[in-house]
Amino acid sequence: MTAILFNSSSNIGHGAQHDWPLRPPPSLSDATHIIRCLAQLHSKGPDIEKYIFLLALKAREPRMFYRLCVEHMKEVVPLIYTPTVGQACQEYSHIYRRPEGLIISIKDKGNIGAILGTWANKAAARISVVTDGSRILGLGDLGVNGMPISVGKLSLYVACAGIHPSSAIPICLDFGTNTQKHLDDPLYLGLRQKRVPTEEMTEFMDEFMDEMSVVFPKLLVQFEDFSTDHAFKYLDRYRSGYPVFNDDIQGTGAVVLSGFINAAKLSSAASSEPLTAQRILFFGAGSAGVGVAMQLLSFFTMEGMTEDEARRRVWLVDSKGLVYTARGQLAEHKKYFARTDYIGPPLTSLLSIIDYVRPTALIGLSTIPGTFTPEVLRAMASISPRPIVFPLSNPVALSECTFAEALKHTQGNVLFASGSPFEDMLFDGTMRSAGQGNNMYIFPGLGLGAILSRAGRVTDSMVEASALGLANSLSAAEEAAGLLYPRIERIREISAQVAMRVVRAAQEAGVDRNPALRALNDPELHMFVKSHMWDPRRAQGASVGQRL
Ligand SMILES: O=C([O-])CC(=O)C(=O)O
Numbered sequence: 001m002t003a004i005l006f007n008s009s010s011n012i013g014h015g016a017q018h019d020w021p022l023r024p025p026p027s028l029s030d031a032t033h034i035i036r037c038l039a040q041l042h043s044k045g046p047d048i049e050k051y052i053f054l055l056a057l058k059a060r061e062p063r064m065f066y067r068l069c070v071e072h073m074k075e076v077v078p079l080i081y082t083p084t085v086g087q088a089c090q091e092y093s094h095i096y097r098r099p100e101g102l103i104i105s106i107k108d109k110g111n112i113g114a115i116l117g118t119w120a121n122k123a124a125a126r127i128s129v130v131t132d133g134s135r136i137l138g139l140g141d142l143g144v145n146g147m148p149i150s151v152g153k154l155s156l157y158v159a160c161a162g163i164h165p166s167s168a169i170p171i172c173l174d175f176g177t178n179t180q181k182h183l184d185d186p187l188y189l190g191l192r193q194k195r196v197p198t199e200e201m202t203e204f205m206d207e208f209m210d211e212m213s214v215v216f217p218k219l220l221v222q223f224e225d226f227s228t229d230h231a232f233k234y235l236d237r238y239r240s241g242y243p244v245f246n247d248d249i250q251g252t253g254a255v256v257l258s259g260f261i262n263a264a265k266l267s268s269a270a271s272s273e274p275l276t277a278q279r280i281l282f283f284g285a286g287s288a289g290v291g292v293a294m295q296l297l298s299f300f301t302m303e304g305m306t307e308d309e310a311r312r313r314v315w316l317v318d319s320k321g322l323v324y325t326a327r328g329q330l331a332e333h334k335k336y337f338a339r340t341d342y343i344g345p346p347l348t349s350l351l352s353i354i355d356y357v358r359p360t361a362l363i364g365l366s367t368i369p370g371t372f373t374p375e376v377l378r379a380m381a382s383i384s385p386r387p388i389v390f391p392l393s394n395p396v397a398l399s400e401c402t403f404a405e406a407l408k409h410t411q412g413n414v415l416f417a418s419g420s421p422f423e424d425m426l427f428d429g430t431m432r433s434a435g436q437g438n439n440m441y442i443f444p445g446l447g448l449g450a451i452l453s454r455a456g457r458v459t460d461s462m463v464e465a466s467a468l469g470l471a472n473s474l475s476a477a478e479e480a481a482g483l484l485y486p487r488i489e490r491i492r493e494i495s496a497q498v499a500m501r502v503v504r505a506a507q508e509a510g511v512d513r514n515p516a517l518r519a520l521n522d523p524e525l526h527m528f529v530k531s532h533m534w535d536p537r538r539a540q541g542a543s544v545g546q547r548l
């Protein structure tokens with residue numbers, strides 16, 4: 001058995017865990033302790049040290065950890081999530097301190113139910129983020145070193161959507177790794193073998209999904225950072241039988257659609273073209289690129305286009321250049337968007353492709369930094385008065401261009417969103433903010449809505465609803481500042497709004513299993529959602545895990 005257990009304590013106050021026999025100093029108060037925790041955080045040098053400190057705090061005093069997340073969101077989120085979590089994954093086997101979730105390996109096939117059964121608080125389980133470490137952010141196959149991504153996403157479920165900490169189960173599946181560096185590393189924590197063939201993996205996954213639904217009947221599963229082929233395969237295989245979604249395909253799809261809707265409004269206003277005249281070039285055709293393209297397609301059809309018209313607004317570029325049918329030998333997931341109207345020799349350079357396509361929007365999901373060169377950015381600015389440029393690759397070091405470059409080479413006209421955070425910056429005397437088109441705006445609210453409605457599955461309409469909910473959530477001040485996404489500090493309010501839309505979509509699709517929510521009008525539903533969000537600022541907050 002290679003399961004590693006996190007003994008999730010139900011006591012989440014500071015200094016009084018059941019395995020912590022000493023009495024805290026009598027004068028210890030929340031109000032000063034949060035200041036103390038922040039000062040300790042600031043005393044750490046490199047971001048990875050801050051990450052280690054924060055994760056230790058989470059294990060020791062979960063409520064203080066989440067207070068820091070909620071009250072210092074802009075500072076703490078980049079430390080526990082992208083970009084620092086990328087480094088934490090790369091170094092996981094070296095910085096490892098304690099179990100933080102379940103590692104279940106291919107050797108456990110036949111015994112998965114028993115391993116899941118060791119989880120301490122089964123009744124509270126509501127959400128699991130499951131990765132197989134095969135495509136962590138843009139960092140490739142990290143094997144079990146992918147565990148921090150599951151842990152990090154779940155910290156955001158708690159901080160951003162108020163899921164109770166005891167309701168979250170981080171899981172990393174160990175099918176081996178094809179990265180020799182890890183296999184050669186004496187400290188590597190995973191199996192020392194190459195990844196097993198897909199057939200063997202699928203047998204495991206069938207057992208795993210079945211046992212998850214038996215051991216944790218109220219659990220929603222989020223697939224994370226599976227390699228592209230498996231991401232599509234397993235989403236397709238399980239989505240009609242279990243409540244499951246894929247964050248990289250659907251979460252990224254929804255968050256980019258949302259930013260695109262807001263950017264396209266501004267861009268279309270500047271060019272006096274209708275929204276549906278946008279021409280969208282995807283640089284990167286993996287799970288995220290195709291997931292986003294699918295989401296845009298369904299939006300365009302909602303706006304009245306036929307499916308074929310919508311499909312023709314999209315061009316994909318992969319490592320071999322423009323994706324077109326006559327090129328031959330295309331991976332299955334690229335075929336649908338392959339162009340049939342181009343038959344010449346392969347178009348390989350991004351500049352020549354831009355010249356041919358004349359895109360109004362350029363979306364980067366390639367994980368190749370620096371590919372949106374000054375020439376590319378200038379070309380985009382020459383095509384559209386407000387070009388949409390979204391370098392979305394994560395973490396920040398893999399971004400296709402920086403915010404500063406995008407501003408500079410478009411004379412500040414760019415409508416910009418990146419996957420990882422960029423600092424605000426002064427341009428031409430005006431303070432400009434980079435939109436962060438990260439799925440953290442979607443998955444916490446989507447998950448919360450699915451959990452509260454007890455959705456039996458996650459429909460496309462629920463994902464779409466999350467995108468529209470996010471797009472409509474900009475405040476008047478945010479709109480006036482030209483933002484594409486709401487300010488991160490408002491994320492709990494945003495997640496509540498997203499969750500509400502998702503509950504309604506689940507009801508419309510008939511997949512909800514919490515009929516009481518059908519009787520609520522919108523203000524009542526909003527109250528219901530908010531009252532079920534656990535808040536670390538309250539000593540004994542409401543708990544999704546306990547109440548539903
Ligand atoms: O984790 C993130 O920041 C976004 C994401 O899902 C990915 O890049 O795979």
Ligand SMILES: [Mg+2]
Nearest residue numbers: 137224225248
């Ligand atoms: Mg991901």
